[in-house]
Amino acid sequence: MHGPTGGIDTDGDAGEREPNTLGERAESRVFLQVDGMHCATCEAFLESIAEDRAGVTHAAASYVTETIRVEYDPTSISVDDLCNALSPLGYTATRRDGGRDSPITAVGQSRQQDETGGRDIDEVLGFRYAAGVIFGTFMLLPYAVLLYPAQLSSFFGDGTLDIYASASGIGGGDGLLILPLFLVLTGVVLVFTGLPLLQGAYVSLKMRQPNTDLLVALPVVSAYVYSTIAFLLGRIDVFYDLTIVVAASVVAAIFYESLSKQRAMDCLTDLTISRVTDARRYDADGTTTTVDVSDFEPGESVLVREGERIPVDGVLAEGECTVDEAVVTGESLPVLKRAGDDLVGGAVVTNGAAVLTVSDSASSSIDRLITSVWNLQSGDHGVQRQADRFASFVIPVVVGGAVLAGGWSLVEGAGVPIAVLTALSVLLVGCPWALGLATPLSVATSIEEAVDRGIVVFDETVFERLRNVDVVVFDKTGTITTGRMEVLEADAPADLLAAVADLEQRASHPAADAIVTAFAQEEQAGEDPRADGGIANEDDRERAGRISEFTSHATGVEGVVDDTRVLVGNLDLFTDLEWSVSDSIETRATAARDVGRLPVIVGRDGRAEGVIVVGDEPRAGWDDTLTQLSARDMEIVVLTGDDEAATDFLGTHPGVDHVFAGVPPAGKTATIRRLQSRGQVAMVGDGTNDAPALATADLGISLGGGTALASDAADISIVDDDLAAVETTFDLADAARRRVKQNNGLALLYNGITIPLAATGLLNPVFAMGAVVATGGLLAANSFRALLTE
Numbered sequence: 107m108h109g110p111t112g113g114i115d116t117d118g119d120a121g122e123r124e125p126n127t128l129g130e131r132a133e134s135r136v137f138l139q140v141d142g143m144h145c146a147t148c149e150a151f152l153e154s155i156a157e158d159r160a161g162v163t164h165a166a167a168s169y170v171t172e173t174i175r176v177e178y179d180p181t182s183i184s185v186d187d188l189c190n191a192l193s194p195l196g197y198t199a200t201r202r203d204g205g206r207d208s209p210i211t212a213v214g215q216s217r218q219q220d221e222t223g224g225r226d227i228d229e230v231l232g233f234r235y236a237a238g239v240i241f242g243t244f245m246l247l248p249y250a251v252l253l254y255p256a257q258l259s260s261f262f263g264d265g266t267l268d269i270y271a272s273a274s275g276i277g278g279g280d281g282l283l284i285l286p287l288f289l290v291l292t293g294v295v296l297v298f299t300g301l302p303l304l305q306g307a308y309v310s311l312k313m314r315q316p317n318t319d320l321l322v323a324l325p326v327v328s329a330y331v332y333s334t335i336a337f338l339l340g341r342i343d344v345f346y347d348l349t350i351v352v353a354a355s356v357v358a359a360i361f362y363e364s365l366s367k368q369r370a371m372d373c374l375t376d377l378t379i380s381r382v383t384d385a386r387r388y389d390a391d392g393t394t395t396t397v398d399v400s401d402f403e404p405g406e407s408v409l410v411r412e413g414e415r416i417p418v419d420g421v422l423a424e425g426e427c428t429v430d431e432a433v434v435t436g437e438s439l440p441v442l443k444r445a446g447d448d449l450v451g452g453a454v455v456t457n458g459a460a461v462l463t464v465s466d467s468a469s470s471s472i473d474r475l476i477t478s479v480w481n482l483q484s485g486d487h488g489v490q491r492q493a494d495r496f497a498s499f500v501i502p503v504v505v506g507g508a509v510l511a512g513g514w515s516l517v518e519g520a521g522v523p524i525a526v527l528t529a530l531s532v533l534l535v536g537c538p539w540a541l542g543l544a545t546p547l548s549v550a551t552s553i554e555e556a557v558d559r560g561i562v563v564f565d566e567t568v569f570e571r572l573r574n575v576d577v578v579v580f581d582k583t584g585t586i587t588t589g590r591m592e593v594l595e596a597d598a599p600a601d602l603l604a605a606v607a608d609l610e611q612r613a614s615h616p617a618a619d620a621i622v623t624a625f626a627q628e629e630q631a632g633e634d635p636r637a638d639g640g641i642a643n644e645d646d647r648e649r650a651g652r653i654s655e656f657t658s659h660a661t662g663v664e665g666v667v668d669d670t671r672v673l674v675g676n677l678d679l680f681t682d683l684e685w686s687v688s689d690s691i692e693t694r695a696t697a698a699r700d701v702g703r704l705p706v707i708v709g710r711d712g713r714a715e716g717v718i719v720v721g722d723e724p725r726a727g728w729d730d731t732l733t734q735l736s737a738r739d740m741e742i743v744v745l746t747g748d749d750e751a752a753t754d755f756l757g758t759h760p761g762v763d764h765v766f767a768g769v770p771p772a773g774k775t776a777t778i779r780r781l782q783s784r785g786q787v788a789m790v791g792d793g794t795n796d797a798p799a800l801a802t803a804d805l806g807i808s809l810g811g812g813t814a815l816a817s818d819a820a821d822i823s824i825v826d827d828d829l830a831a832v833e834t835t836f837d838l839a840d841a842a843r844r845r846v847k848q849n850n851g852l853a854l855l856y857n858g859i860t861i862p863l864a865a866t867g868l869l870n871p872v873f874a875m876g877a878v879v880a881t882g883g884l885l886a887a888n889s890f891r892a893l894l895t896e
Contacts, residue, residue: 142305146315238357242350249284253284285337300326306323343870355543355882363547385418405464409461410455411459413454414454422461425445427455429454457660504533534874543885544850548845551893560824562822568839571821572788575786576785577785581796582744584722585829593718594720596624596718599716605652609656609667609672609674652668673714674706680707685709702721702753730830736760777799790809834894852888
């Protein structure tokens with residue numbers, strides 16, 4: 107994500123500097139992590155705060171990655187000022203990665219634990235709220251012992267309270283003197299423990315977007331205010347217990363949901379992203395200097411050695427080399443590059459060395475992929491949860507009813523205090539606050555069960571969107587196939603294969619790795635000759651001594667093994683070196699290439715003697731997965747950067763509707779957009795080159811063998827390379843829908859109990875508390891049931 111004249115400022119203060127000419131204002135871009143951002147309302151609120159600051163030109167937040175991108179004038183406002191401005195009401199904004207504000211940190215590590223900041227703050231707040239919950243729970247024991255009998259006395263006669271007081275040693279109702287203490291302590295718990303609710307309610311009011319936080323805050327605060335007014339009027343119908351229990355329960359559910367999401371995020375901390383930060387500048391005198399990639403200028407030369415990643419896009423200045431571009435293009439086979447050919451940042455030089463001339467943009471294709479992912483993620487502020495949508499129309503109705511009830515009391519001659527109590531009682535019994543408990547419980551338990559099955563879900567709307575999918579798009583390489591080069595067949599003498607394996611140990615190429623694994627291991631009875639990173643035992647030293655000469659070509663290797671010259675490579679290499687190739691070997695090699703395989707010709711002493719066919723195979727169960735998804739009445743599409751010949755086995759599959767071959771990353775994104783005209787599209791991929799398409803799709807699913815960028819761009823990440831888990835995610839989505847419906851119905855139990863009691867004049871704090879306990883207990887019991895049975 108570099109600008110045309112430079113790149114990322116590594117001092118952690120300016121972020122990413124935009125190009126500037128004399129007389130123009132310098133503009134920078136910074137990515138900040140904001141803990142506490144958990145919904146679309148939070149995004150809109152924080153964006154408005156940032157854009158209200160002088161010097162800020164634009165802000166875009168993404169609650170999915172807990173990140174906000176701010177474009178600003180560093181001469182008017184600093185990053186520290188931005189962090190302070192974006193840390194109100196319980197939010198905490200911090201720089202990423204100890205101050206390095208690069209987009210790769212903002213996107214690629216957004217779900218990984220930051221060693222310097224945010225997660226520690228979350229833990230501190232978690233302990234704080236947990237302490238409030240525990241404190242509030244202990245408060246309820248004396249509350250229940252002293253107040254519940256008094257509140258029930260009206261149903262059993264006034265003598266009941268006297269009998270209780272005599273038996274308990276509390277005479278004359280002196281126990282009610284504890285109410286002032288509860289007034290203070292409940293207020294402390296409300297603010298201390300209920301801060302997330304109060305914060306969310308305030309933000310929703312400020313943004314005029316009612317949500318479940320407001321839905322819970324209204325009855326909780328109403329119960330506290332009602333109780334305080336009742337106490338001042340000398341009444342005992344106080345609901346302090348309801349304030350404590352509801353606030354503590356919902357906040358506990360919110361933190362449980364947060365912990366469940368964090369557990370899901372932690373499943374991906376081992377993933378890495380293919381991006382180079384340092385590289386060698388190749389000077390005119392032939393010397394090299396290691397510099398930060400952001401310091402490269404267009405036209406400079408960069409040296410990339412065999413086995414290294416290309417840091418920026420450019421043109422090969424001289425010679426030849428073989429490059430693995432799978433990370434960017436998705437093409438599974440390495441590509442031969444000659445002087446004048448384009449080289450893409452992020453690709454790996456697998457054979458030879460490359461001196462490249464930096465392109466005019468001085469940037470990497472990986473960086474542009476990252477930019478695409480961020481723009482797509484931050485451009486979509488998510489889908490409101492069903493409960494939030496319900497809150498947006500039920501809250502005005504309940505508040506309107508409370509105002510009418512209070513006004514009617516005044517009309518009938520009641521005093522202002524009684525009218526206020528009447529209005530508050532409507533809020534107390536009319537708000538379906540339990541939806542605020544049902545939603546995080548449903549989300550958390552669904553995420554937990556998915557993680558237990560190796561399916562990581564980041565966004566709570568995923569299950570809802572899964573159920574609306576009309577088209578499922580699969581990337582081929584690394585998704586339907588393993589993406590790992592393996593020897594599929596070999597037709598050559600055993601002693602020649604052993605000699606070839608010895609030679610290939612000195613090469614750096616995916617096909618070489620496959621050949622060594624297949625044949626050197628046979629020779630060593632299953633031991634991996636590369637396990638020790640070099641010659642580590644007598645057998646290795648003996649084989650190394652057999653090789654008296656070694657030459658690396660752009661399309662193969664050559665050497666002398668036990669006084670016999672051995673050549674390994676493609677047909678062109680044998681032709682160039684004038685080695686003879688029989689018609690049968692040439693036919694087998696051509697046939698393998700036609701079906702997307704990599705044929706490797708092997709020979710000795712001037713003559714080809716056989717063919718090794720290398721390629722990646724379909725994953726186990728791929729057939730069943732495509733068949734089952736097709737049976738759900740969804741359209742199945744396959745995209746690949748490979749040649750059309752490599753997709754023949756997919757084109758004939760009855761469950762596959764369309765196959766598109768030779769598609770670059772930008773083409774994948776464009777294809778996804780076209781398919782979206784047919785309905786909701788889910789994309790399944792594994793590589794960095796799939797990330798923009800995953801982010802563009804209505805729902806992205808990445809396999810665990812893929813890169814961190816692909817996982818970050820996706821809504822679902824399958825930790826294991828298990829393609830069958832794609833079908834399981836749809837099963838989980840269906841089961842999660844049933845649970846949500848059940849929980850939403852149970853959430854209304856509280857209102858179903860309290861509203862009739864209030865209408866008949868029988869509403870009592872003890873009965874209200876009983877409704878709270880019954881509702882919460884049933885919700886918890888239903889939420890913790892298994893979604894799927896084996």
